[in-house]
Amino acid sequence: MADPVIYGPAFSTYVRSVLLTLEEKGAPYRLEEINILEGAHQTPEYRARHPFTKVPAFEHDGFALYEAVAIMRYVDETFEGPSLQPDDARARARMTQIHGIMNAYAYPACISACVIQRLVVPLTGGTPDEAVVAEAVPQATTSVEALDALIGDNAYLTGATLSLADLHLAPVYDYFSQTPEGATALQGTPNLRRWWAGMSERESVQKTKPALG
Ligand SMILES: N[C@@H](CCC(=O)N[C@@H](CS)C(=O)NCC(=O)O)C(=O)O
Numbered sequence: 122m123a124d125p126v127i128y129g130p131a132f133s134t135y136v137r138s139v140l141l142t143l144e145e146k147g148a149p150y151r152l153e154e155i156n157i158l159e160g161a162h163q164t165p166e167y168r169a170r171h172p173f174t175k176v177p178a179f180e181h182d183g184f185a186l187y188e189a190v191a192i193m194r195y196v197d198e199t200f201e202g203p204s205l206q207p208d209d210a211r212a213r214a215r216m217t218q219i220h221g222i223m224n225a226y227a228y229p230a231c232i233s234a235c236v237i238q239r240l241v242v243p244l245t246g247g248t249p250d251e252a253v254v255a256e257a258v259p260q261a262t263t264s265v266e267a268l269d270a271l272i273g274d275n276a277y278l279t280g281a282t283l284s285l286a287d288l289h290l291a292p293v294y295d296y297f298s299q300t301p302e303g304a305t306a307l308q309g310t311p312n313l314r315r316w317w318a319g320m321s322e323r324e325s326v327q328k329t330k331p332a333l334g
Pocket residue numbers: 133134135136157162174175176177187188189190
């Protein structure tokens with residue numbers, strides 16, 4: 122069987138969540154760079170892989186897939202290594218809930234608004250749009266506070282063991298904590314800060330650290 126191929130830039134949070142999943146499984150893979158800052162995801166060739174022109178896209182032995190959570194689940198269920206999805210119905214529901222929070226609330230506020238304006242816009246020579254940041258801060262703060270309440274005293278987001286929920290949040294937390302708004306919001310989330318102190322030491326997290334972060 123061919124090794125899986127991930128299409129996207131290593132600096133994308135969604136790409137990194139997939140890479141983290143592969144790393145935690147100990148699975149082989151190849152990353153094919155699609156630089157979204159240079160518009161490489163807008164070509165007809167890439168659109169054939171992902172009609173919504175987002176990253177990541179994925180292919181494994183003729184099986185093509187897009188949407189990060191679907192890819193993460195497929196990787197977990199296809200490759201050897203520790204299971205990254207809880208068996209317990211409640212913990213599994215919690216994992217699905219956290220994927221939903223990340224996609225619907227946390228990513229748009231923390232990454233699409235705060236991180237893009239604070240970290241990416243200056244990199245490309247622009248000036249952050251303060252109105253975009255200000256509008257996003259309440260939802261970003263609610264997102265990290267909600268996740269802090271959900272993890273509580275647990276070591277990981279769904280309980281005592283690592284799950285895909287942790288691998289979804291880790292890249293977002295990493296970037297968001299590097300913005301002034303993130304630093305302030307995360308002061309109110311001691312459980313998440315404890316979680317990140319451990320997560321950030323994991324080999325998978327170290328190995329996938331993006332140049333942007
Ligand atoms: N629903 C998609 C979202 C992926 C996504 O938003 N990726 C961002 C990068 S982290 C992207 O492709 N941005 C490029 C763009 O919006 O043009 C998934 O879960 O895979």
